Amino acid sequence: MxxxxxxxxxxxxxxxxxxxxxxxxxxxxxxxxxxxxxxxxxxxxxxxxxxxxxxxxxxxxxxxxxxxxxxxxxxxxxxxxxxxxxxxxxxxxxxxxxxxxxxxxxxxxxxxxxxxxxxxxxxxxxxxxxxxxxxxLKGFTELQGDSKVEKDPVQEPLTQREIEILRLMAGGYSNKEISRAIFKSEGTIKNHVSNILAKLNVRDRTRAVLKALELGLI
Missing domain, CATH: 3.40.50.2300 (Response regulator)
Incomplete structure (x- = not known):
């Protein structure tokens, strides 16, 4: 048990x-x-x-x-x-x-x-x-008319560190809180977040979390 x-x-x-x-x-x-x-x-x-x-x-x-x-x-x-x-x-x-x-x-x-x-x-x-x-996701596509963006495949595989950061993003953690959680500088976290957005081909953190959930990454 x-x-x-x-x-x-x-x-x-x-x-x-x-x-x-x-x-x-x-x-x-x-x-x-x-x-x-x-x-x-x-x-x-x-x-x-x-x-x-x-x-x-x-x-x-x-x-x-x-x-x-x-x-x-x-x-x-x-x-x-x-x-x-x-x-x-x-x-x-x-x-x-x-x-x-x-x-x-x-x-x-x-x-x-x-x-x-x-x-x-x-x-x-x-x-x-x-x-x-x-x-x-359906609500997003209806409101924004950008289903193509949401459904685009990942441009490049995410690293384990990026997936770890994505999980923290999904939990509502800010860059500062993520930096404290994984013992990395805030600047490093910002770079990771930028890479995540680029790889997932999304505009912001919320869309990144939703797309990661859709793709089963987190």
């Missing part, structure tokens, strides 16, 4: 929290250590609960999931967050990625996929459900 994973649930609907809790209990090694009905309550409970992973809804009263993650980042709380929602709006996904979400799943996900996502982000990796990625 895998090591126990402590999880906090943040959702404004009690029935949803109870349903997810009952589902995760079937996994055996996942333990619910805290619950909150909105972002403000989550910020209050986090220091007490000390979860390994937070499952966070996006749309909640008082403080939504995006605002809560932004506050967590500002307060130096590094607990990884998986956004778990019924909404598949591509703008919400992008805002979640920018705010630092390490995972993004729709609430109709299977128990197996949910547990896999929890274990993945606990281990420092990023996981976004393929169905979500497809919707985001």
């Amino acid at each position: 895998s090591d126990t994973v402590n999880v906090m649930l943040v959702d404004d609907q009690t029935l949803v929290r109870e349903g997810i809790k009952s589902l995760l209990q079937l996994a055996g090694h996942v333990r619910i250590v805290g619950e909150a009905s909105d972002g403000l309550e989550a910020l209050e409970e986090l220091p007490r609960c000390q979860p390994d992973v937070v499952l966070m809804d996006i749309r909640m009263p008082r403080m939504d999931g995006i605002a809560a993650m932004t506050q967590m980042k500002e307060q130096g709380i590094q607990t990884p967050v998986i956004i778990l929602t019924t909404f598949d709006d591509h703008e919400l996904v992008l805002n979640g990625i920018r705010a630092g979400a390490r995972g993004f799943l729709l609430k109709d996900v299977s128990l197996e996929s949910l547990v896999e996502a929890i274990e993945t982000v606990k281990n420092g990796e990023t996981l976004i459900q393929p169905a979500v990625t497809e919707r985001v």
Whole structure:
């Protein structure tokens, strides 16, 4: 059996929290250590609960999931967050990625996929459900009319270092934070990011993350 994973649930609907809790209990090694009905309550409970992973809804009263993650980042709380929602709006996904979400799943996900996502982000990796990625990419092409750019193949294979940086970018890390994480200068990170954008043939960091997800690079 895998090591126990402590999880906090943040959702404004009690029935949803109870349903997810009952589902995760079937996994055996996942333990619910805290619950909150909105972002403000989550910020209050986090220091007490000390979860390994937070499952966070996006749309909640008082403080939504995006605002809560932004506050967590500002307060130096590094607990990884998986956004778990019924909404598949591509703008919400992008805002979640920018705010630092390490995972993004729709609430109709299977128990197996949910547990896999929890274990993945606990281990420092990023996981976004393929169905979500497809919707985001579709939203981009509809809004920007640049599906050709998004679908272009990689011009040159990415190095392991570049993939490592891409994963950190997907987690919402800035160049300064990446430089601290991998012990390289900020200038070196900027050069790596420029190379990543060129190799993926995209204009910005968010598109780089989405294309890397689409191609299965991270």
